[in-house]
Amino acid sequence: MTLLAGCGGEGDSKSSDKPSDSSDSSATSADTGDAEMPVCVEGDQWSALSSAGPSGITAGDGKLAVVFANTADGTECDWYDYAETLVDDGHRVAAWNYDIADGPVEDRLAELDSVVSQMRKAGSAKVFVIGGSRGGCLALLDAAKNSDVSGVAVLSCAKVWNRVDPTPLAKHLPKVTVPVLSVIAATDPDVPLAEAKADLMALGSKDKELLVIKGSSEHGTALLGSTKVTAALDRFIAAAKMRP
Structure with a gap:
């Protein structure tokens, strides 16, 4: 177990489980020919996820896949810049x-499982889930039961999934045996640091x-504005190549 501390990087700004500025651009879409893509998408390497599952976008063809799970009111555009680097x-x-x-957490887990399965079927041997806020806790719940998940990174979530209609994590966390990286701002207004430490x-x-x-x-995907965070995520993903 490792406990690290990093200083907030340039570009940090206050947020509370709301989509970053990039999410505003997803309100309208651009026609790519086969499907409408959010306007944050540039180039032709991106495509829509299978119509048989949840909506979203996908790109790349590596043996290691990363699935991003949104904050409660976020969009795929919140992850776009970092996803492009991957x-x-x-x-x-x-x-x-x-x-x-x-709605029922089981329904959200079924959606996440569907996307993970799509990545496996596309040829990725390992699938990691990076979740922001509520999506981070959902990723932990999924890893507790889904053997297809190879690792989880959590940005700003602890103790419960959906604090409005909470699903406690306590009984599920001991079942999570895959690698986990948890990231939290020291003064997150929504998730106390003590809760994140207890979950770990x-x-x-x-x-x-x-x-x-x-x-x-910062909270959720707003943490991606810190180079400390993206560097830690890069190391976490790179380390996966060394694992069986």
Whole structure:
């Protein structure tokens, strides 16, 4: 188990489980020929996820895939810039949207499972899930039961999935045995640092790390504005290549 602390990087700004500025551009879409893509998408390497599952976008063809799970009111555009760097590094990525953000957690897990399965069927031997806020806790719940998930990175979530209609994580965390990276701002207004530390201790995984961004109150995908965070995610994904 590792506990790290990093200083907030340039570009950090206050947020509370709301989509970053890039999400505003997804309100309209651009026609790519086969399907309408969010306007944040550039180039022809991106395509829509299978129409048989949740909506979203995918790109890349690597043996290692990363699936992004949104904040409650986020969109695929919140992940786009970072996802592009992973594609450039030779990985497959997918960013999906909840059918609805609320409702039974089982329904949201089924959506996430569908996207993970698509990545496996596309040829990725390992599939990691990076979730922001509510999506991070959903990723942990999924890893507790889904053997197709190879690892999880959590940005700003602890204790419960959906604090409005909470599903406690406590009984599920010991079942999570895959590698986990948890990232949280030291003064996150929505998720107390003590909760993130407690969740890390409860995980069944022996490969787990908590990165605390000092001097920051960023939440969810807003943390991607810190180079400390993206560098930690890069290391976490790169380490997967060394694992069986």
